[in-house]
Amino acid sequence: MTFTDAPLATQTLVTKKPVARRPVTQKARRRTAKILTGIGLFLGALFAGLPVLWMLSSSFKSNSQIFENPPRLITETFSLDAYVSIFTDPVKMRFFFNSYVVAILVVVCTLFVALLAAYAFSRFDFPGKHILNVVIISVQAVPPITLLIPYFGLIVVLGLYNTYAGLVLTYMVFTLPYAVIMLTGYFNSIPKELDEAVRVDGGGTWTALWRILVPVATPGIVSAGMYTFVLAWNEYLFALTLTRTIDMRTVPIGIQLLMGQHSYEWNEMMAMSIVGSIPVLVLFLFFQRYFIGGLTAGSVKS
Structure with missing residues (x-):
């Protein structure tokens, strides 16, 4: 008697439902x-x-x-020789003095002229206004290096070579257009009703500018002033070309002079760079609130 295999049990396919993925929430x-x-x-x-x-x-x-190998960011021994060499050398301190004099004069002169020009562009209509705006913007588009030789010849002819006045006037050519454009936009955001209120009270144009608009436009003025100071403080090419003697050189030139013919004073170069960056850092820390507000306030006209 033989036994036959039992029929295989039928298999039923069970389809699994796909698991719904949780949507990515806005918080995630x-x-x-x-x-x-x-x-x-x-x-x-x-x-x-x-x-x-x-x-x-x-x-x-x-x-x-x-130049030790391998290089290390933190050393076991610290030396202040580089800083002592800078602060005890009258020639190197003269570089800082010259930079301060030039930068401060450029800031004062640029802001004074820019305030008058921006007030005129913002509040008055006069012949040639559009052309002057185009000229100011065009100056910003010209690479400064292309003007080096013409300005050198002009400064020599005027008798301003190797003087503070020559550097200040040259730097104003590059800082003034930016300051005028920025302050004009800032003045445009200030309602003209303030000017009219001053005139109703018996004040004139000069009073409206210095008593009303200048205090209101402090953030814009600070921003333009910081830009002007940084440009004048860090400028190298024109300071090298328009000065001749050591007593007229600025900090960027002083750093370059530490590169000798046979050896470089790398530690003094780094120390002078650190000391030279402190004024800009201090300015930004003290006027950070005004600087950030000034960059954006003049972009929208009310």
Whole structure:
């Protein structure tokens, strides 16, 4: 008697329903955006800040330690010799004095002329107004290096070579257009009713400008002043071309003069760069609120 295999049990296919994925909530998207933004800001800060930290570290080293292998950001021994050499050398301190004199004079002269010009462009209609605006904008588009030789000849003819006046007038050519454009936009955002109220009270144009508009436009003035100071403080090419003697050189030229024919004073170069960057850093820390407000306030006309 033989036994046959039993028939196979029929198999039923059971289809599983797909699991519904939870939609990405707005909160999760914001969290992801914050994380990515934080990573990007950290990488950007690292890229921008690492050279500054390396420069600061090198200013506390000797020349032999700067080129040690492997290079180290933090050394075991710190030396103040580079800073002592700068602050005890009257020639190097003269570089800082010249930079302060030139930068402050450029800021004062630029802001004074820019305030008058911006007030005229914002509040009055006069023949040639559009042409002057085009000329001011065109000056901003010209690369400064192309004007080096013409300005050198002009400064020599005027007898201003190797003087503060020659540097100040030359720098104003590059700082004044930006200041005029910025302050004009800022004045355009201030209602003209303020001017009319001053005239009703018996005041004139001069009173409206200095008693009303200037205090209101403080953020814009601070922003233009900081830009002017930074440009005059850091400028190298014209300072090198329009001066001849050591007693008229500025900080950027002083740093370059530390590069000798046979050896470079790297630690003093780094120390002078750190000391030279302090005025700009202090200005930004003290006027940061006005600076950020001034950059945006003049962009929208009320």
